[in-house]
Amino acid sequence: MKKETLKKFQSLLALLILCVLISILTDKFLSASNLWNVLRQISVNVCISVGMTLVVLMAGIDLSVGSILAFTSAVCAGLLTQGIAFESMDLYIGFTWVGAIVVALIAGLLLGLFNGFVITKFDIPPFVATLAMLTMARGATMLYTGGIPIANLGEKFERLGSGWLLGIPIPVWITLTVVGAGIFLSRKTNFGKYVYAIGGNEKAAFLSGINTKFVKLMVYGISGITAAIGGVLVTARLNSAQPNAGTSYELDAIAAVVIGGTSLSGGVGTITGTVIGAAIIGVLNNGLVLLNVSPFWQQVIKGLVILLAVIIDKKSKK
Amino acid sequence: MSTVNEHKSGLKLELSGISKSFPGVKVLSGVNLTFYPGKVNALMGENGAGKSTLLKILTGIYSDYEGQIFMDDKAVTFTSLKDAKLAGIAMIHQELSLITQLTVSENLFLGQEINDAWSLPNKKKMGEVAQALLDKLGLKFSVDTLVSQLSVGEQQMLEIARVLLTDARIILMDEPTSALSDKEILRLHEVIRQLTIEGKTIVYISHKMDELFRIADNYVVLRDGVVTGQGKMTEISEEALIRMMVGRDIVVNKKINSSAQSQSALIVNNLFMAHPTIKGKLRLDHINLEVKKGEIVGIFGLMGAGRSELLHCIFGAYKSSASIAINGKSVVIKSPREAIANGLAFVTEDRKEEGLVLDLPLTSNINLTKSDGSWVVNEAKELALSNDFIQKLGIKTPSAQQLCKNLSGGNQQKVVLSKWLATEPDVLMLDEPTRGIDLNAKNDIYELIKSLADSGMSILMASSEIPELLAICDRILVMSEGKITASFSADEANEDKLLKAAI
Structure with a gap:
């Protein structure tokens, strides 16, 4: 029993040790402003990672989240600044910030569903299908923006990225909502149970009458939505859409999922674990910057931490 | 490197006072038994009797046990799989461990390739040795066949061939016929007979009584970690054996x-x-x-x-x-x-492949087939249903939240039955x-x-x-x-x- 509980809190323990270590090495870490900063920084990765956790729990992978983030960011910013214009008809449709966000989320959902459709309909490995989407969505972003950032999105929208509500930054509120929804979905709904079942044994799930294709399709759709939420957050924080935003974010998300103890072969893992995994990466990034470690070394260290986490996880499961 | 023509005869394998405990349970206590060379020694017992623990001790997987093992009256200790292998003990597992995308010959020599003067694999030589071995076993397929094209029975025979290629003198077979047709079983039994004539020591584990009476010379019965009987098959009846295994007439x-x-x-x-x-x-x-x-x-x-x-x-x-x-x-x-x-409901054959999600708790598995269309899981209702089946079918488990991978085969099968009965x-x-x-x-x-x-x-x-x-x-x-x-x-x-x- 004791060993079991220890296992459960293993990654949380690692996070605490990391925090203690960094706060011993530098006194800048434990200031309120820095901690809020860390939370704000990890909020995007946490959002993406919630969707990624569901995908990985189902023994899948989604490499396209970074590109979907960029695309939805561009769509959101583009609609806010230019709207949609049909010049031949002399028609112009403008968007409020709410409208722009809704369209961006729908765009993310559709791209995710496209991933799921290709994977379930043509039986293409998720790695390949989402790799193709990684390229396509990035290309579409470039086409839409012409490779130029879209800036000046208005005060209301900016507040979403830098504002506070009840003493907590708004991006953190949004992220908490996404995490809460993810935990509810994975633990309390039949849909969530099916995700675990498919990841644990797809054949048994299928023979139990579960519509495995539909569940898969929806999970990739959800991953598209969470990537789009990340896109909106990035856009609001920078008050602009960068065409190369989100590059290699998929790797950060996968790292968070894996550090959080979710098995890449599916069936085992939790969203809470993933959130802790994302926090470990965030705190590590922040600490290394505070300690003036060169960015090159930062990457090496981050890689080592991922390896270490997976090795410890594997050992403790034996 | 051995070839088919060399035969090393078997050894007498004697276990004296073997005990083994896991935290909280004594799995084997004071086991004394002897497996004889040139004989088929049947090892019987229900699931949980201690058979697999005994096998793990004999193959060097568990080295922290009490008691002693003697091979031809010499005390031996194995601390690793390799130790046991070097001593001449080979095990044929229930699950197949062949690489299906390689040929018969490549599988036979995997990890023990014959090399030529340039240290490159000598395919011709290996092919010849493999062919001789297949001939001896009466197997009709070519050494260049891909294993994926063989039937399950043929693959099982190939596993046995692989063991024969090593210097195995004591061969442990764990339910070797569970995937074989009757014809293939006969073929396997002929091969086993041949091996005993050559003097090898065969330890044969099976649930199937008729088979044991056909092939085995001696028997050892385990129940709850204790030897409840051993002797000659000709001097015992099926009923008596069953009584030793379960302690009551079935x-x-x-x-x-x-x-x-x-x-x-x-x-x-x-x-x-x-x-x-x-x-x-x-x-x-x-x-x-x-x-x-x-x-x-x-x-x-x-x-x-x-x-x-x-x-x-x-x-x-x-x-x-x-x-x-x-x-x-x-x-x-x-x-x-x-x-x-x-x-309709369908209790599938293979619990691990098609029946259960082993990493999920019992209750999730039982309720997997119940799609009442609701979005949110009704945990109380699911638990009540699971407890109902645990009681009705006598599933032995500490709780409904136990992961299915921690249950024994019989109890897993009862969970599969429950999940289908739940659909009424x-x-x-x-x-x-x-x-x-x-x-x-x-x-x-x-x-x-x-x-x-x-x-x-x-x-x-x-x-x-x-x-x-x-x-x-x-x-x-x-x-x-x-x-x-x-x-x-x-x-x-x-x-x-x-x-x-x-x-």
Whole structure:
């Protein structure tokens, strides 16, 4: 029993040790402003990672989240600044910030569903299908923006990225909502149970009458939505859409999922674990910057931490 | 490097006072037994009797045990798999460990390749040695065949061939026939005989009594970690052996009163299934069958006859064409989902592959088939249902939250049964419902099937074990090469007739 509980809190323990270590090495870490900063920084990765956790729990992978983030960011910013214009008809449709966000989320959902459709309909490995989407969505972003950032999105929208509500930054509120929804979905709904079942044994799930294709399709759709939420957050924080935003974010998300103890072969893992995994990466990034470690070394260290986490996880499961 | 022509004879293997504990349980206590060279030594016992622990000690996986092991009266200790292998102990596992994308010859020599003067693999030489070995075992396939093209039985024989290629003097076989057809079993037994003539020590683990009486010379019975008997097979009866294993007499009461009624519950007409790999060939050819309400219909067939495929097709898991009627109403079933909605349930053969999500708790597995359409899980209701089945079927588990991978085979099978009974089906299909589980659990399952039929459920059950079919079925269909070749009522059926129709 004791060993079991220890296992459960293993990654949380690692996070605490990391925090203690960094706060011993530098006194800048434990200031309120820095901690809020860390939370704000990890909020995007946490959002993406919630969707990624569901995908990985189902023994899948989604490499396209970074590109979907960029695309939805561009769509959101583009609609806010230019709207949609049909010049031949002399028609112009403008968007409020709410409208722009809704369209961006729908765009993310559709791209995710496209991933799921290709994977379930043509039986293409998720790695390949989402790799193709990684390229396509990035290309579409470039086409839409012409490779130029879209800036000046208005005060209301900016507040979403830098504002506070009840003493907590708004991006953190949004992220908490996404995490809460993810935990509810994975633990309390039949849909969530099916995700675990498919990841644990797809054949048994299928023979139990579960519509495995539909569940898969929806999970990739959800991953598209969470990537789009990340896109909106990035856009609001920078008050602009960068065409190369989100590059290699998929790797950060996968790292968070894996550090959080979710098995890449599916069936085992939790969203809470993933959130802790994302926090470990965030705190590590922040600490290394505070300690003036060169960015090159930062990457090496981050890689080592991922390896270490997976090795410890594997050992403790034996 | 050994070749086929060298033979090392077997060794006497003696265990003296072997005990082994895990935290909280003593799995083996004071085990004294002897396995003799030139003999087939049967090792028997129910699941949990300590057989697998004993095997792990003999193969060097567990080295922290009390007591001593003697080989030809010399004390030995193994601290690793390699130690045991070097001492000449080889184990043939229940699960196949071949690499299916490599050829027969490549598999045989994997990790023990013969090299030429340039340190490159000498394919010609290995091919010759492999061929000689296959000839000796009477195996007809070529050494260049891909293992994926071999039948399960042939693969099992290949596993044995691989062990023979090493200097094995004591060969442990764990349920070697569980995937073999009767013909292949005979072939395997011939090979085992040959090995004993060469003086090898064979330790043969099996649940199948008839087989043990055919092949084994000596027996050792384990129960709850203690040796409850050992001696010569010729001097013991089946009943006496069973008593040593379970501590009480097990009798499968033959079903006397058929509960079959006149209305038909399941009618399958003109079922055809295309062969999955060979174009233009049929895997299932013109199958017609009927199960009446409350009737238990058995399907007998050898490995590869198409029993399992037939049940998968009826359940909508494999593509086929057929006209199916349930309770007199014609239905279209294109997926397991639709099958369940129409009152069918299907207890699959392979618990680990098709039956359970092992990483999920018992309660999640039992409730997996219940799609009541609600979005949010009703945990209290799910738990109540699970506890109900745990009690009704006597599933041994600390709680409903226990992960299925921590349960024994018999209890896992009861979970699979629960998950299908939870759908309250009209027709329950079972595929090898007692494969690889111990006698007590088997009997529980027979009694359960009989009582379900009495309560009006219709049962369609595929099995390769004739005694169990004879004991509980009202009618037995026989399949061979994708066709139904015979149908017997309970009174007409006997072992000879079933076997004749199956070949």
